[in-house]
Each structure stands twice: as C-alpha cells, then as structure tokens.
Amino acid sequence: MSEPDTLDVTVTIPVFNQIHYTVQCLESLKRASIADEQIIIVNNGSSDGTAEFLAERPQIRAINNPKNLGCGAAWTQGAQASKSTWTVVMNNDVLVPPGCMEGLVDFAEKECFDIVSPATCGGEMDYDFAAHAVEFMERMKGVSRRGVAHGVCFMVHRRVFDAIGYFDSDPKLGGYEDDEYFRRARSAGLRLAMTGCAFLHHFGSITQKSIKASLNQPKMSLGDRSYYRKKTGQTWPKRKWAQIKNTVRSEWWKTTERLRYGHSLHEKRIGGKWQYC
Secondary structure, three states: OOOHHHOOEEEEEEEOOOHHHHHHHHHHHHHOOOOHHHEEEEEEOOOOOHHHHHHOOOOOEEEEEOOOOOHHHHHHHHHHHOOOOEEEEEOOOEEOOOOHHHHHHHHHHHHOOOEEEEEEEEEOOOOOHHHHHHHHHHHOOOOEEEOOOOOOEEEEEHHHHHHHOOOOOOHHHOOOHHHHHHHHHHHOOOOEEEEEEEEEEEOOOHHHHHHHHHOOOOOOOOOOHHHHHHHOOOOHHHHHHHHHHHHHHHHHHHHHHHHHHOOOOEEEEEOOEEEEO
16 A cells, blocks of 8 residues: 555545535544645635635645535546646535545556545444554445445546546536546446445544535525436436436445444434444
C-alpha cells in the first residue's frame, strides 16, 4: 500500500456555509495524513466566514464563487483544478479516518476500477469512530459492491474525465448530479465500485439542508425529478425494473455482508442503534 505522502490524490470539497463541518472535515483529513496542498475547497458563496477561514489556510487551494453555482459546477471546478491521477470528490459533512484514502487507491489500482466510493456510517456520531474505522476496514477489506458508487465521497481517475467529461452543471439537476455522472460512466463501460477497504462517517446532507434553509423551504427538492428522468431517458418501465433490481441487489448485499462479516458497507447510527443498508 502506498505511503500517505506519496498518494497521487487531490481531495476537492464543495461547501456552502456550515463552517463547523468544514473545519471538522479538514481536521480529520490532517489526521489521515492528507496535506493542505492536496485539498481544494470550492466555496459556493458562503456567508458564514468560510472565505476568511480559508484565507488563513493558504496551502489549501480555495475557489471562492460569488454565489452558489450548484454541486455539479463546483465539482467540475475542483476536478479541473486537480492535477492528480485521482480526484476525490467529497462532502464537507464527513469525517475521514487514517487509511481511508490509501484504501481507496489500493483497491482501485489492484482491482482496476475507475470510480470508487468508501463504505459509510451515516447519522449520529455516538460511537468510537477511530476504533470502529480500524476494525471495520480490517474486517471488510475484502468486501465490495460492484457497479455502484455514491455522491457522499467518490474517487475518480483522470481517464474518466478524458472519456466522458466533467459533471453536469444544469441547475435543474440539484441533488441528482452524482447519479447522472455514474449513469454516463457505466454507459461508457467504466467500472464503479464501493469498497470496504475505506470507511468514513457522514453526518447527513448538511449542505443540502443549509441551501433549503437559506431559501426558507426546508421540505423542497433541490432538483426537478421529472426533468431529470426525462433527460436521462428513465421511462416508467425502465424505472420500475431498475427499482426492483436495485432493491433485490441491496437486500442481497446487506444480508450476505452482515452474515459473513457482522457489518454492511452502508451503516447508520439512529437512536443509539446500528442499522444496516
């Protein structure tokens, strides 16, 4: 496995306010041996002191947008600024343990994948994160879910951008940008996976909640679902077939992972209890 200081990785994080989570995330990356020079923050018009905070961390490459350009545009800005072989696109409402980035790269390079996501625990941070991460990655390092990735955190090889371009910045896709990109990647024959070699904690849709709160519409949908379905050719029969297939596949993954390893690649902490997805 590569040493942390030799990882050919850039981490790009779009942010919209929620500086508390950004600080936590950056502190966890530091503990995971990711240097500030490997980080790009795309500040999507934050008004909570994020720009001033970033000015005090000059080794972090900061892109300050005057307004919120949306997730797809921010992801593209960060990816285009990256010079690394691998670009990790990541939410700011996550905590990354030591070994996570190394696990992503090691798995992707050994198994020849193009886009790779880590396993996640979502929800409440009421458990020993550091100890759980170590135990989880050791026990689950041989486990993967092939053909899928998720927008909380995904690592992209440069050849993917060369093959299918960058992310769709259409504002009507708010919340669907990751799914649209993964669809394009699969259609182009690129290989996606989620791996137990890497793990992180996700507090849960903090940026989307912040955007909804700023618009005083907490229950709104950021994207136009009907528009997205039409744009990507998701007819009713195709959606129903995909829904059935995904439900069966997810249940199979969850059940077999729990029976064999005592974990699943998607876990949650709700009300002090573990849930498996």
